[in-house]
Amino acid sequence: MNRLNFKQLAERLSDENLLLALAQGEEEALSIFYQRHSGKVLRFCLKKGFSKESADEILQIVFLQLWRKRAHYSAQYKALAWLYILTKSETKDYRNREKTFARTKSIPAEEFMTDASQNDDFSPIKRQEELSWEGLSEVQKDVLTKRFYEDKEFSEIALALGKSESNIRKIISRAFQVLRSRKEEEK
Amino acid sequence: MSQNEFKEFTQETKTNGSEKNLLSILDQIQKSLPSIPAVFGQLLLVHGFSSLLTLIACPQFGMRVFFPAEAQSLMDVFMVLGHEACFFLCGVFYLGSSFLFAKWILSSDSFLVIKRSRFVMVMSLALLSLGFFRMWGDALSFELTFLWFLGAYLGASLSTREWWKYKMAASQP
Numbered sequence: 530m531n532r533l534n535f536k537q538l539a540e541r542l543s544d545e546n547l548l549l550a551l552a553q554g555e556e557e558a559l560s561i562f563y564q565r566h567s568g569k570v571l572r573f574c575l576k577k578g579f580s581k582e583s584a585d586e587i588l589q590i591v592f593l594q595l596w597r598k599r600a601h602y603s604a605q606y607k608a609l610a611w612l613y614i615l616t617k618s619e620t621k622d623y624r625n626r627e628k629t630f631a632r633t634k635s636i637p638a639e640e641f642m643t644d645a646s647q648n649d650d651f652s653p654i655k656r657q658e659e660l661s662w663e664g665l666s667e668v669q670k671d672v673l674t675k676r677f678y679e680d681k682e683f684s685e686i687a688l689a690l691g692k693s694e695s696n697i698r699k700i701i702s703r704a705f706q707v708l709r710s711r712k713e714e715e716k
Numbered sequence: 717m718s719q720n721e722f723k724e725f726t727q728e729t730k731t732n733g734s735e736k737n738l739l740s741i742l743d744q745i746q747k748s749l750p751s752i753p754a755v756f757g758q759l760l761l762v763h764g765f766s767s768l769l770t771l772i773a774c775p776q777f778g779m780r781v782f783f784p785a786e787a788q789s790l791m792d793v794f795m796v797l798g799h800e801a802c803f804f805l806c807g808v809f810y811l812g813s814s815f816l817f818a819k820w821i822l823s824s825d826s827f828l829v830i831k832r833s834r835f836v837m838v839m840s841l842a843l844l845s846l847g848f849f850r851m852w853g854d855a856l857s858f859e860l861t862f863l864w865f866l867g868a869y870l871g872a873s874l875s876t877r878e879w880w881k882y883k884m885a886a887s888q889p
Contacts, residue, residue, distance in 0.1 A: 554828040567733030592741045
């Protein structure tokens with residue numbers, strides 16, 4: 530049975546069978562499941578007070594988790610209950626990450642941006658040297674530069690570096706932790 | 717799970733997620749899969765292990781662990797059907813076993829990569845194996861080599877075939 534035939538079959542499959550096909554590594558099943566139910570995830574996120582951008586990001590995370598956890602799905606679960614639990618858990622995690630990010634972001638980011646705006650001949654590379662991002666890895670420096678000096682979105686950075694958006698957030702968060710602890714040591 | 721919230725969640729929506737989001741998800745999935753060379757390396761290791769087990773069943777290699785000396789060996793069983801059939805079945809058994817082992821041992825992501833590049837993987841493994849046999853044994857004729865190759869491809873295809881799709885299709889009204 531080739532790919533084209535499976536697409537025709539998948540459109541007739543129940544949600545539960547689609548997730549079973551997904552468990553076997555069939556990406557087409559994920560696309561059809563997305564077309565059927567992505568709206569439900571978006572509506573849930575918007576109702577929880579997330580912005581459209583955040584809702585889109587959570588939607589991607591939920592469907593990526595659906596793929597990553599595909600082997601854990603069993604026919605005894607209702608497919609929509611499985612999606613609901615994943616969505617709920619990911620929105621909660623996203624909210625927690627946002628809180629952590631906002632806490633760690635406030636100190637260094639503001640300082641960096643003030644420094645940047647006061648300097649007429651500002652260039653990201655020069656600023657990196659002046660700020661002496663000592664202790665940061667090359668990837669962390671790269672991500673911070675892209676985010677705060679080139680004003681790129683998380684999705685753009687993720688695409689450029691071939692990482693997930695949540696991974697980019699983690700890299701930034703860890704970089705801030707390093708900078709904060711260094712600042713405290715200096716004090 | 718809040719029943720009301722779940723009920724609300726399951727209600728139909730007018731709009732769906734964008735195509736751009738879906739493409740981004742599929743792209744990230746693609747990037748998360750191991751590379752073909754890495755998977756082929758894993759497959760080679762599994763094939764090495766599987767070969768150790770399968771070749772000791774063949775008296776041509778001087779060992780017949782699974783078959784006592786007085787009993788018929790696997791080769792004897794295949795030879796009942798003739799020399800050509802023996803080569804063909806040897807290919808089916810040898811590569812089929814390797815891919816079955818790979819299915820059990822490797823991660824689902826790695827096996828997915830194998831399924832997607834099945835033809836290249838099977839052919840590369842079969843060619844490498846033939847080269848190895850050539851070093852070990854006698855010269856091979858074109859006809860026998862072709863039959864072995866055909867058997868190897870059939871064995872590997874049967875082992876990697878997605879049988880669940882047929883079952884699912886059959887269960888559809």
